[in-house]
Amino acid sequence: MANDFSNYVTNEQFIQRARQNLAQGPWDYLAGASESETTQRRNRLAFDKIAFRPRVLVDVTEVDPSTTFIGQDIRIPVLLAPIGSLQTFNPGGGAEVSEAAGNFGTMHVLSSVTLPSLEETMAASDFAKSYQLYVHGDWDWTKDMIARVKSAGYKGFCITVDTANYSRRERPLLSGWNPRSRRDMGGYNWASAVTWDTVDKIKAEAGLPFMLKGIATAEDAAIAIEHGVDVIWISNHGGRQLDHGQGTMEMLPEIAEVVDGKAQIVLDGGVQRGSDVLKAISMGATAVAIGKMQGWALAAGGGAGVYRMLEILEEEMKVAMGLMGVTSIKQLNSDYVCGADLVTMPHEMSSWVNKPVDRIL
Secondary structure (H helix, E strand, O other): OOOOOOOOOOOHHHHHHHHHHOOHHHHHHHHOOOOOOHHHHHHHHHHHOEEEOOOOOOOOOOOEOOEEEOOEEEOOOEEEOOOOOHHHOOOOHHHHHHHHHHHHOOOEEEEOOOOOOHHHHHOOOOOOEEEEEOOOOOHHHHHHHHHHHHHHOOOEEEEEOOOOOOOOOHHHHHHOOOOHHHHOOOOHHHHHOOOHHHHHHHHHHHOOOEEEEEEOOHHHHHHHHHOOOOEEEEOOHHHOOOOOOOOHHHHHHHHHHHHOOOOEEEEEOOOOOHHHHHHHHHOOOOEEEEOHHHHHHHHHHHHHHHHHHHHHHHHHHHHHHHHHOOOEHHHOOHHHEEEOOOOOOOOOOOOOOOOOOOOOO
16 A cells, blocks of 8 residues: 555545545535435434443453454444445545455445456455445346356345435536446336345345345334345435435434344444444444445545544544443443434534535635
């Protein structure tokens, strides 16, 4: 890695550098969401409305933030979420992210609409990876994709289920820019036809720990459990699909209650700090996944940026765990959190002191 970014002390620095490095179109694609961006803001709002209930006089000399996800040990409960067109932010694309995640010790979930190929990305590191598929073809096409994923050695298989239609993302619409994944993407007629029967067929064919990404209600979580889904992935696509939805942390309690330990739970949407990770785990998530933070770090510094960004998240987690009086992720539960009033009106970047400007003046 050309630069280890060890002089970066907060993840806000990566966001500021990313804004300097990215042209307006890619920035709009990464930073924006659909229509009024209300859902995106609610993702952040949901975290800001939760406070900690710390315990004191506990020996926290040693703090361990590691956990296990789909049978794989990971250094922190933070996955690298599937992002389309990672090569837009750095030429190394998915391979660059996977190498950084593997070197750090956590799992990258590779998007089916990013470059390089799933085989090239798998070769970037020996660490366990999972694969996310958008269903954009017939059953023969889907079976071929599954065969490639299994042959390459991925440890988990995920399908995204909140993209029956592509949303109206107005920042890119106004700037007239679309990522390659969108320009090349056909097959939304296939995505629109995905049902629980499709899920059953794909799960049986894959034969790997199976994740459904895009669950937003207890009702669908319950159905997913009935269909033997291994990972309930709570997501609203970072606010990039249906606008005026709940924040994902608002969805978590009812979904965790229904899941009741029958599956693992991943949550994404608005996760920007180590304290966010601990809030999600306390309320029932197994792990979180980061999208925007991953993209900003990649745009700022390639794989070295992603690695350092994860280090900073880990540092934030360890500090917060010590101050909360816990030494292990397993100790976290709802006793450590409570509702709280808002200090300020939040926005999509409210966990940072200085929100990066949308345009460079």
